[in-house]
Structures are given as C-alpha cells and as structure tokens.
Amino acid sequence: MSEPSTATEGATKASAPPPAAHDHDHGHDDHGHGDAHHEDAIHAANPHLAHHFDTPQQQFDAGKLGIWLFLLTEVLFFAGLFCAYTVYRSMHPEVFVYAHYFLDTKLGALNTCVLLISSLTAAWAVRNAQLAEKGKLMLNIVITIGCACTFMCVKYVEYSHKYHDGLLPGHNFQPKEQIWELDSFRHKHPEAAEYAEKLAKLDEKKNEKAPAAGAAAAKGEEHEEKMERPTEEELEPLIAAGLVGPRSLDPSAHISRPRMAHVFFGIYFFMTGLHGFHVLIGIGVWVWMLLKAMKGQFGPNYFGPIDFTALYWHLVDLIWIYLFPLLYLIH
Amino acid sequence: MSDEKPEAEKPETVEQETSGETSEKPKSEPPAAAKSEPPKAASEPPPASKKSEPAPAKKSEPPRAAADGHGHAHDDHAHGDSHDHGLAHTTPVWLLFAILGALLVLTVATVAVTSIDLGAQGNLVVAMIIATVKAALVCTFFMHLLWDKKFNLVLFLTSVLFLILFLSMATTDRGEYQHLVDEYRAQQLQTK
Numbered sequence: 470m471s472e473p474s475t476a477t478e479g480a481t482k483a484s485a486p487p488p489a490a491h492d493h494d495h496g497h498d499d500h501g502h503g504d505a506h507h508e509d510a511i512h513a514a515n516p517h518l519a520h521h522f523d524t525p526q527q528q529f530d531a532g533k534l535g536i537w538l539f540l541l542t543e544v545l546f547f548a549g550l551f552c553a554y555t556v557y558r559s560m561h562p563e564v565f566v567y568a569h570y571f572l573d574t575k576l577g578a579l580n581t582c583v584l585l586i587s588s589l590t591a592a593w594a595v596r597n598a599q600l601a602e603k604g605k606l607m608l609n610i611v612i613t614i615g616c617a618c619t620f621m622c623v624k625y626v627e628y629s630h631k632y633h634d635g636l637l638p639g640h641n642f643q644p645k646e647q648i649w650e651l652d653s654f655r656h657k658h659p660e661a662a663e664y665a666e667k668l669a670k671l672d673e674k675k676n677e678k679a680p681a682a683g684a685a686a687a688k689g690e691e692h693e694e695k696m697e698r699p700t701e702e703e704l705e706p707l708i709a710a711g712l713v714g715p716r717s718l719d720p721s722a723h724i725s726r727p728r729m730a731h732v733f734f735g736i737y738f739f740m741t742g743l744h745g746f747h748v749l750i751g752i753g754v755w756v757w758m759l760l761k762a763m764k765g766q767f768g769p770n771y772f773g774p775i776d777f778t779a780l781y782w783h784l785v786d787l788i789w790i791y792l793f794p795l796l797y798l799i800h
Numbered sequence: 801m802s803d804e805k806p807e808a809e810k811p812e813t814v815e816q817e818t819s820g821e822t823s824e825k826p827k828s829e830p831p832a833a834a835k836s837e838p839p840k841a842a843s844e845p846p847p848a849s850k851k852s853e854p855a856p857a858k859k860s861e862p863p864r865a866a867a868d869g870h871g872h873a874h875d876d877h878a879h880g881d882s883h884d885h886g887l888a889h890t891t892p893v894w895l896l897f898a899i900l901g902a903l904l905v906l907t908v909a910t911v912a913v914t915s916i917d918l919g920a921q922g923n924l925v926v927a928m929i930i931a932t933v934k935a936a937l938v939c940t941f942f943m944h945l946l947w948d949k950k951f952n953l954v955l956f957l958t959s960v961l962f963l964i965l966f967l968s969m970a971t972t973d974r975g976e977y978q979h980l981v982d983e984y985r986a987q988q989l990q991t992k
Contacts, residue, residue, distance in 0.1 A: 526887050537955045559975075596891055784943075
C-alpha cells in the first residue's frame with residue numbers, strides 16, 4: 470500500500486501540494502478528466518491510501534466493515550464450542566462440578582486481568598495512532614504484546630499441570646489425584662473430603678479381600694463394618710460432583726468419579742486452545758503493527774490497521790470474559 | 801456519531817465538483833487547499849444543508865479534500881462531539897481507564913460471588929449477567945461501537961442473535977434421549 474516514502478504524517482502533509490501542482494502541469498486539462506486529476510491529488514497527499522479508494526475516509530470505513538464482518542464469523546466460529554458446552558453441561562452438571570476443582574481459579578483470574586489490561590493498551594494504541602503519537606503508540610503495542618505473552622505463559626503452566634496430572638481428553642484421561650485430595654475441594658467441603666477418604670479406604674479393603682472376580686461376594690461382608698449414616702454436608706458435595714450415586718463411573722463402588730468426566734477436558738482444551746491460538750495470532754499481528762508503527766506510518770488519516778487489530782484483540786478478550794466464569798467459576 | 805448517509809454521498813459529491821471545476825481554475829487549487837482548510841472545517845454547516853444548496857458547497861469542497869482528506873472527515877462529524885479527530889472518534893484516556901477499572905471490579909465480583917450459594921442455576925445466571933455487562937462495556941467503549949456507524953453494531957448484534965438462537969435451539973431438545981440412556985444403564989447394572 471505504501472511504496473512512497475514512509476515519512477511521518479506531518480512530513481507527508483507538508484509535502485502534499487508540490488506533487489499535486491506537478492500533476493497540474495502535465496494537465497489532463499480541458500477534457501473532463503477532472504476526476505482522476507482530483508483523486509491524484511488526494512492520493513499524492515495520502516501515501517497509504519490504496520489506489521482503489523477515493524478518500525481515506527472511504528478506505529477506513531471499508532476496512533472497518535470488513536473487520537466487523539470477520540468478527541461476526543469469529544463469534545459464530547466459537548458458537549459451536551459454546552453450544553457443545555451448553556448442551557453437555559445441562560445434561561451432565563456433575564461432570565462440570567467435578568472437573569472444575571482441577572482448575573486453578575487464581576491463574577484464570579490472573580489471565581483475565583492480564584487480558585483486560587492488554588485491552589486497555591490496545592484501545593489506547595488506537596488513540597495514539599489517531600493522534601500520530603508514535604512513541605506512545607509503540608509503547609502501548611509493546612505492553613499489549615507483553616500481556617499476550619504473559620497470558621500464553623500462564624496457559625503453558627496450566628496446560629503442563631494438566632498434562633502431568635493426566636487430565637486430558639478421551640482415553641488419556643487418567644487423573645493422578647482424586648478430587649477429595651485437592652486443596653480446592655478440601656477448603657470448600659472439609660467434611661465431605663474426610664468422608665470421601667473413609668469411603669475410598671473401604672473400597673481399597675474390598676479390592677484386597679476380593680480381587681477381580683468375587684467383588685459381589687465381598688460386598689456382603691462389608692456391610693458389617695459400614696459406618697454411621699453420613700450427614701448432608703458430607704454427602705451432598707460428593708453427589709453433586711458425581712462421585713457417588715447412579716451417575717458415578719462405578720456405582721457398585723463406594724466412591725469413584727463421574728462417568729464421562731473426560732468430555733469436560735475435551736471441551737476445556739478445545740475452547741481454551743482455540744482461544745489461545747487466537748492470542749498467538751494476535752501476537753503475530755501486533756508485532757507486524759509494531760513494525761509499521763516504528764516506520765511512523767500511522768496518523769489521523771491512516772490508523773485503520775491499528776484500529777482493526779485492536780478490534781480483533783477486543784473480541785479475543787470478549788471470548789475470554791465468557792470462558793473464565795464458564796470453565797473456572799462453576800458453583 | 802456519523803450516520804451512514806453523509807458518508808455514502810461523499811464520493812459522488814467529490815466527483816461532481818471536480819469534473820465541473822477543474823477546467824475553470826486548475827492552478828489555484830492546491831494552494832487554496834492549504835489556506836482554506838482551518839476556517840472551513842470550523843464553519844462548515846452539517847451535511848444536510850450542503851445537500852439542499854450544492855452550489856456554494858462545491859467551491860469549498862475539492863481543495864479541502866485534496867489537502868489531505870482531514871477536513872473532509874471533519875464535516876462528516878461536525879455534528880458529533882468534540883473528540884472527533886480525523887476519520888473516527890478518539891476515545892479519551894480517562895474513559896479508557898474508567899472502563900478498565902469497571903472491568904476489573906466486575907472480575908473481582910464474579911469471582912467473589914462464586915462462594916455464595918444462589919441456588920441450582922442462580923450462580924450461573926449471575927456469572928453470565930456479569931460477563932455480559934463486561935462484554936457490553938468492552939464493545940461499547942473499547943470497540944468504539946458507541947461512536948461507530950450503527951451498521952457495524954447491527955452486524956455484531958446479528959451474530960449474537962444467531963449465537964443465542966443456536967444455543968436455545970440446541971438446548972430445547974437436549975434431554976430427549978436421556979431416559980433411554982438411563983434405562984439402558986440401569987439394565988446393564990442389574991445384569992452385572
């Protein structure tokens with residue numbers, strides 16, 4: 470778009486009249502080519518105005534319409550995943566209650582704040598571009614990129630934790646820890662955690678007495694050493710999380726985990742993964758914008774690219790605003 | 801705050817003017833451009849009046865547009881607020897920080913509210929309301945939709961509308977086969 474010099478806007482403005490006058494000398498005069506003539510003048514004054522646009526305003530509005538259309542498709546793109554989430558959660562609430570204990574709310578909240586701050590700097594960068602504040606523009610872009618990288622680092626920490634703890638989709642879902650061993654569960658439901666441990670010990674004994682085949686026979690003996698009836702505080706959280714009751718993986722055991730818990734991690738990794746992929750692309754585009762900004766290309770008549778990148782960035786932020794409570798803040 | 805109309809008309813007006821005028825006084829154009837710009841931008845009446853009397857407007861138009869297109873944008877937004885600069889609204893810094901503050905407060909609120917029991921769906925509803933308020937703040941101010949052309953807002957809301965349609969259609973028949981699944985499970989457990 471910008472073969473002519475990449476001088477600052479101010480310089481371009483100053484040098485505008487001479488080229489225009491030069492054109493006049495060549496004059497397509499008299500014969501009604503005034504159109505092309507006039508456009509030449511506008512284009513000469515705006516090195517970043519693409520040849521197929523008449524004015525900077527037209528170029529900007531066309532670009533803005535384009536980016537909004539793209540954002541529209543992005544919303545629909547994520548809609549499929551939100552739909553999967555909605556349907557699965559409405560049918561298997563216990564899986565979501567169970568799985569959310571494995572997610573670190575603090576890291577999620579940290580990432581939310583990081584993205585919100587980067588949204589501020591992105592919006593500020595647009596203002597800087599409009600006012601041709603080159604230094605501030607570059608600083609804001611750098612902060613935005615820094616926030617994006619922080620976000621990805623936190624994501625990496627979260628993902629690697631899940632990988633090591635066997636919290637993966639499909640057959641790879643082999644949790645190394647039971648949720649009653651997790652701090653997040655213990656803090657919230659101390660009685661239930663204790664009770665769950667007792668139940669787990671019972672199951673261990675049962676398995677020792679009757680390895681594999683005679684599980685049904687062993688059940689009779691156990692009834693004798695059964696403990697007193699659990700209180701509601703002890704039982705309720707375990708049922709809600711699908712650890713006991715008909716929705717658990719193995720209803721014949723005293724305690725297990727909910728069936729299909731791995732589907733949550735399928736949804737989790739797809740939603741956050743696709744979002745993280747968008748953040749990565751965003752980092753790439755911001756780096757490109759930083760290079761353009763360093764050349765001093767942006768000013769009152771040409772700030773579209775910054776504006777459009779920021780719009781994309783805000784959309785990525787918007788999606789996270791919904792992902793955070795949906796995945797991390799399940800009650 | 802600019803409407804669709806004046807902008808859409810712009811290219812036409814520019815064309816008319818130039819084709820009529822260039823042959824008359826081509827040489828004086830560029831200098832006049834630079835000189836006439838600042839006062840014109842200030843005194844220019846809103847686009848509506850330009851439409852009704854095209855003759856006087858013609859003379860002032862081409863030079864200003866030729867200068868750098870800057871003034872051009874000004875008259876589109878002349879009826880808007882004072883933050884207009886160039887091609888679009890410029891958001892004041894204090895407003896950006898105010899919005900960030902509100903967003904952070906809402907984030908803290910949504911985390912805090914999780915520890916309060918609001919019933920089976922209550923917590924989800926509250927979390928979604930807070931998220932939607934946050935999303936609205938981002939859209940309205942960070943994404944400039946408040947000052948943007950309304951068509952872009954319509955576009956965005958269309959996608960949200962389809963998202964809602966999609967989700968509600970999918971949830972209406974989500975449990976249709978659940979009883980079959982449960983019966984099957986029950987049978988399997990009995991036979992075990």
